Amino acid sequence: MPKTDTILSTKSLHYFLQLIDTMNYTQAAQILGITQPALTQQIKKIEHAIGTPLFGQMGKKLYLTEAGKQLQTGAIQLLGTINSVVSDIQEFTQADKGNIAIGVLESVDSDLLRRFLIEFNQKFPNITISVSYFNRKDLWYNLDNNLIDLGLLYVPETAKKSQSNIQNQYEQMKVTQERLTILTHNSNFKPKKSYPVSKFLGKNWVLYPDSFYLTQLLKDKLGSKLNAKNGLNVPLTFTSTKQMVDTAQETNYETVVGESYYQLHQDEIDLTPVFLKGVPKFTTSIIYRKGKKEVPRIENFLAEFKKFLQA
Structure with missing residues (x-):
């Protein structure tokens, strides 16, 4: 048989x-x-x-x-x-086919990424891309377990992981350099100048939730100066940057964003952008597990994104 x-x-x-x-x-x-x-x-x-x-x-x-x-x-x-x-x-x-899953930290402005994805999709229509938004803990969980290919997040967030873990398991590509940018109603402030903490005490704020990195930066800097009299009053919080900024413009509240968000949307914002003295710059980066660049479509994506950023 x-x-x-x-x-x-x-x-x-x-x-x-x-x-x-x-x-x-x-x-x-x-x-x-x-x-x-x-x-x-x-x-x-x-x-x-x-x-x-x-x-x-x-x-x-x-x-x-x-x-x-x-x-x-x-x-x-x-x-x-x-x-x-x-x-x-x-x-x-293959470099021009397949799927790419991207995770974005909730407080990171992803409009630059969105604009790139439109251009990338036109050039590589057979690559499908999914973008999901996570808090810091869930984003790292998805990266660690290979549930997403790339993560877009603030580099200081990686400091929560051990540096040896980052160096041994992950690589990163810088996207933008950021500064904590306060959007204020105070017209006496000069745009894009730095001011001391004392200028912002006793203000009302609309912010991201406490778990978000930019809120943590602000509270860490103001923390030593706060007391019962001039505490940080935050009557409203939003996870959406646009809703947060729109609310600040429609009230007398101050708010904070990343510098790149302001640069992309400055024509829509009437508030004055200023910086807080003593807050270090930080970067938004693409983070990915070592070995991911061996996948041709991932290598291709990163190379095209780099070209887009340099244009």
């Missing part, structure tokens, strides 16, 4: 499924681009290999036997698995 592993090839199973689609040897052979005798021979070889007929005939009409129905189910599953594996391999080895 012939060996089933040589008879039940992907080609023979494809022939078998095509015959099921048409239930006509002549039509199936024409679609497959082979002769009818060649198709008949392939089906007979399969039947001989498994030891039972796959098709029966009533008059001139073919029908599937019970054995044929079982093989049909198995053939669909087997070929589906093979095609999926081949597709995954092709996606891994």
Whole structure:
């Protein structure tokens, strides 16, 4: 008896499924681009290999036997698995196909990334990209467990992880250099100048939630100067930067954003941008596990993003 592993090839199973689609040897052979005798021979070889007929005939009409129905189910599953594996391999080895998952820290302004993705999609339409927003803990969880390919976050956030862990497991690509930017209603302040903490005590604020990095920066700097009289009053918080800024403009509240957000949206903002003395600059970076750049589509994405940033 012939060996089933040589008879039940992907080609023979494809022939078998095509015959099921048409239930006509002549039509199936024409679609497959082979002769009818060649198709008949392939089906007979399969039947001989498994030891039972796959098709029966009533008059001139073919029908599937019970054995044929079982093989049909198995053939669909087997070929589906093979095609999926081949597709995954092709996606891994090709620079212009596949999927890329990106995680963005909630407080990071991603408008620059969004603009790049539009341009990238036009150039590489067969690469699909999904962007999700996370808090710091969930973003690192997804990076650590390879659930996302790339993370966009503030570099100081990585300080929460050990530096050895960053150096041994991750690489980063700088996107923008940032400064904590206060948007104030005080028209006496000169735009983009630095002012001491004392100038901002006793103000009302609309901010990100406490867990967000920019709020932490502000509170850390103001913390030593705050007391019961001039505490940091935050009646409203938003996770959306736009909602936060719009609210600040419609009230007498101050707010904070990253410098890149202000630069991208300054035409829409009437408040005065100033800096807080003593707050160090920080960077927004793309973080990814070491080895990710070996995937051609990831390497291609990072190279195109770098070109976009330099343009």
